[in-house]
Amino acid sequence: MQQGSGSETQVTWEDQQNINKFSKLNNRFHELEDEIKFAKDKCENLEDAGNELILSDEDVVRFQIGEVFAHVPTEEVETRLEEMKEATAKNLEKLEEEKVSIVSQMDALKKILYGKFGDSINLEEE
Structure with a gap:
């Protein structure tokens, strides 16, 4: 690789x-x-479904289980929606934590690589 000054840098x-x-x-x-x-x-979407369920006057509602819609009591659907919301929120939190970790690792690598190669390497996205 060549640096901006024209001298070659060995890539180890x-x-x-x-x-x-x-x-x-x-x-x-x-x-x-x-x-x-x-x-x-x-x-x-889960929050919207929960809000729609609150507005519903039905004792039994259609609830999708896999690819099938089943008639399920409203109380059970509310419980399932809450469980699904909690699981999705935990998953989202885990993904956000992983993203923060990856960004910090990428920043450390950028410092190392830019320190050695300067302008001859481009790690930025356009």
């Missing part, structure tokens, strides 16, 4: 491992962003 095996690790972390970061968006949408 360790440098290549750091570049590969950064790439893997970057890919996981983007996967996490998609998973977080999906989890947030699911939380909102």
Whole structure:
């Protein structure tokens, strides 16, 4: 690789491992962003379903179990929705924590790689 000044910098095996690790972390970061968006949408949908259930006057409502809709008592659906909301919120929290960890690892690798290669390496997204 060449630095901005035109002199060559040797890429060691360790440098290549750091570049590969950064790439893997970057890919996981983007996967996490998609998973977080999906989890947030699911939380909102569950909240909307809970609100609709509150407005309903029915004693029995249709509830999707897998690919089938079953007639389930309203109280049981409320309980299931709350359990689903809690599970989704925990999953979202876990995903957010993983994202923070990945960002800090990527920042550390950026410092190492930019320190060695300067302008000849681009780790920023456009």
